[in-house]
Amino acid sequence: MSDELATFQSTLLETLSSQDDPDTIKATLEQQQLSPSLADYVQTFESEMVEIAAELVKKWGKRLSNLE
Amino acid sequence: MFKSKRRTPMVGLSLMMESDFFRAAQPLFESGEVEVLEWSFDMSWGIAAKPPWVEELLEFYSQRDRLIGHGVSYSLLSAQQDERQTHWLKLLQQECLDYRYRHISEHFGWMAAGDFYQSAPLPMPLTPETLQLGRNNLKRFSDTANVPVGLENLAFAFGWQDVLQQGEFIDRLLEPVDGFLVLDLHNLYCQLHNFQQSAEQLLKRYPLHRVRELHVSGGSWSVTSKGQQTKKIRRDTHDDQVPEAVFELLAIALHSCPNVEAVIFERIGHTLHTEAEIVGFRQDFLRMKQVVKDSASCLMS
Numbered sequence: 263m264s265d266e267l268a269t270f271q272s273t274l275l276e277t278l279s280s281q282d283d284p285d286t287i288k289a290t291l292e293q294q295q296l297s298p299s300l301a302d303y304v305q306t307f308e309s310e311m312v313e314i315a316a317e318l319v320k321k322w323g324k325r326l327s328n329l330e
Numbered sequence: 331m332f333k334s335k336r337r338t339p340m341v342g343l344s345l346m347m348e349s350d351f352f353r354a355a356q357p358l359f360e361s362g363e364v365e366v367l368e369w370s371f372d373m374s375w376g377i378a379a380k381p382p383w384v385e386e387l388l389e390f391y392s393q394r395d396r397l398i399g400h401g402v403s404y405s406l407l408s409a410q411q412d413e414r415q416t417h418w419l420k421l422l423q424q425e426c427l428d429y430r431y432r433h434i435s436e437h438f439g440w441m442a443a444g445d446f447y448q449s450a451p452l453p454m455p456l457t458p459e460t461l462q463l464g465r466n467n468l469k470r471f472s473d474t475a476n477v478p479v480g481l482e483n484l485a486f487a488f489g490w491q492d493v494l495q496q497g498e499f500i501d502r503l504l505e506p507v508d509g510f511l512v513l514d515l516h517n518l519y520c521q522l523h524n525f526q527q528s529a530e531q532l533l534k535r536y537p538l539h540r541v542r543e544l545h546v547s548g549g550s551w552s553v554t555s556k557g558q559q560t561k562k563i564r565r566d567t568h569d570d571q572v573p574e575a576v577f578e579l580l581a582i583a584l585h586s587c588p589n590v591e592a593v594i595f596e597r598i599g600h601t602l603h604t605e606a607e608i609v610g611f612r613q614d615f616l617r618m619k620q621v622v623k624d625s626a627s628c629l630m631s
Contacts, residue, residue, distance in 0.1 A: 264411065264463060267463065268409035271410070271454075272410070272443040272446075274443070274452075275446045276444060299457050307488040310524075310563060311486070311489065311524070311563075312488065313554050314565070318450035318486070319450055322441075322450045323448070323449040324446065324447055325446055326447050329447075
């Protein structure tokens, strides 16, 4: 399960960092093979807050690959 | 650990390394108004050397047992098991040898995954798996810190579920280590506004007996738009004066939380350049102190 959580978290950050439109972000997440609890969780995301999260991750996100 | 014995909480500042912060805060330090100092120690781990005045303040408060630690980048609910958290804990161990901390806190949520070693603090849903993950990581944090440890509530929520679950999630994470809650009142204000809750309703969801520290700060507004609809979102940016509503929340929290030891004012550096900004910063701090004093007098009488 922690592998699934890790994949979900990684996908979430990658999607938030590369997309702007909340509907596209949610659709991308919904296309993943998520467990019922994570799929239900994504359904609770409000568009305005997804937009804010995307802005935050673009602003504060730091990548390991940029350190190398 | 959490016996109800009311004392007047200490009032202090979150220490920033920027010179404008020091210029604004210096008179408060020199007049002895700052009774306790909070230090986000991991923000200095990547830099060559801390400014000398920062070192002096840390030594001063550490020697008097008035220094409290507040980590930012541990990423408690990160599911990826890698060297990042282990390395973070090694640095924390050294930090605790360098300075004496009364207690140390971190943030609820996660900010690292995959290629990202840092981002913004984000929530996770409360499930048996996420609870166990958080408890395991909090236990490692507690074992390393060797002082009481706590967690701060997040401002950000993806939706209602995050808002309604956060208090219970934090309580259940803290239970095994008998940890404390850092109740950030501006973070609470963000959720009150963004999800139209009442303070009374939302506070009831938090383990108020575990609150050992309160945070007070200001923030900013964002407007999001979708088609013709716009929505005003409160943001936790720590870059402006404290709103009236947060001072009101402070009075409510002091009345509702029997074990508060410290009340900390947070304002980031690079935001204190004009005379008005500097005066506003000092006024906010002194008003916060007055609210604490008034609340203590009221409770004692």
